[in-house]
Amino acid sequence: MSSRLARLAVIATVAGSFSGLFGVGGGTIIVPLLILWFGYGEREATGTSLGAIAIIAALAAGAHGLYGNVDPVKALLIGLPAVGGVVAGTALQQRISERVVAGAFAVVLVVSALALVF
Amino acid sequence: MELSDLVGALAIGLAAGMAGGLVGVGGGVLMVPGLVIFLGESQLEAEATSLLAIVGVAAVGAWRQNGYGNLRLSDAVVIGVLSPLGVLVGTVLANALSERVLALSFATVQVYFAYRLARRAIAPTAPPEAAKG
Numbered sequence: 304m305s306s307r308l309a310r311l312a313v314i315a316t317v318a319g320s321f322s323g324l325f326g327v328g329g330g331t332i333i334v335p336l337l338i339l340w341f342g343y344g345e346r347e348a349t350g351t352s353l354g355a356i357a358i359i360a361a362l363a364a365g366a367h368g369l370y371g372n373v374d375p376v377k378a379l380l381i382g383l384p385a386v387g388g389v390v391a392g393t394a395l396q397q398r399i400s401e402r403v404v405a406g407a408f409a410v411v412l413v414v415s416a417l418a419l420v421f
Numbered sequence: 422m423e424l425s426d427l428v429g430a431l432a433i434g435l436a437a438g439m440a441g442g443l444v445g446v447g448g449g450v451l452m453v454p455g456l457v458i459f460l461g462e463s464q465l466e467a468e469a470t471s472l473l474a475i476v477g478v479a480a481v482g483a484w485r486q487n488g489y490g491n492l493r494l495s496d497a498v499v500i501g502v503l504s505p506l507g508v509l510v511g512t513v514l515a516n517a518l519s520e521r522v523l524a525l526s527f528a529t530v531q532v533y534f535a536y537r538l539a540r541r542a543i544a545p546t547a548p549p550e551a552a553k554g
Binding site for chain 1: 535
């Protein structure tokens with residue numbers, strides 16, 4: 304196995320387990336590793352990460368579906384506005400500095416983490 | 422379902438998608454708490470439901486990024502195709518853990534993610550392309 308393929312396999316396995324365990328796509332793992340290991344630019348890494356996530360999330364949704372925990376109606380409720388959001392987000396990404404967005408996102412994450420725990 | 426919960430769910434969905442487009446994630450890190458807080462799902466149910474929502478978000482996001490020339494399709498497909506072992510391990514583990522442990526671990530991941538984003542937000546501007554000559 305080439306070292307390139309081996310590295311992609313490591314990214315796939317770690318991102319996949321993250322996805323199945325936490326219900327996320329695994330982009331947190333994929334983006335930094337594509338930049339670090341393959342010298343991807345930031346935008347290329349985010350674009351390629353989204354492509355991989357589409358496949359990983361489909362597999363993980365299927366696996367969780369076997370346990371009977373997927374609610375398609377609620378997925379649609381939260382997923383439809385999210386599809387609108389991702390179109391806006393990718394368009395914005397080509398035009399603005401992501402600094403403010405990263406900061407705002409960080410704040411929202413901390414607040415929702417607190418809401419989950421308390 | 423109360424109207425305010427519906428509005429909350431729609432708003433967090435929109436925010437999750439925008440975050441996904443901007444930083445290249447599926448937005449699950451926001452959709453999971455959104456499903457718990459506004460739509461009354463348990464942590465485990467929210468994670469499962471979030472994954473289905475992510476598929477659409479990531480597919481559309483990747484399609485848009487492809488239009489901007491930012492998608493390396495072969496690497497994306499290889500990562501996706503090699504992921505089932507990890508997916509299986511993660512899914513089985515999620516179903517084996519208690520709700521409380523799952524929620525606490527998820528919150529830890531969120532805070533770590535927030536820390537990374539905060540660092541990006543306050544980091545000095547990336548140096549310009551090396552000046553020639």
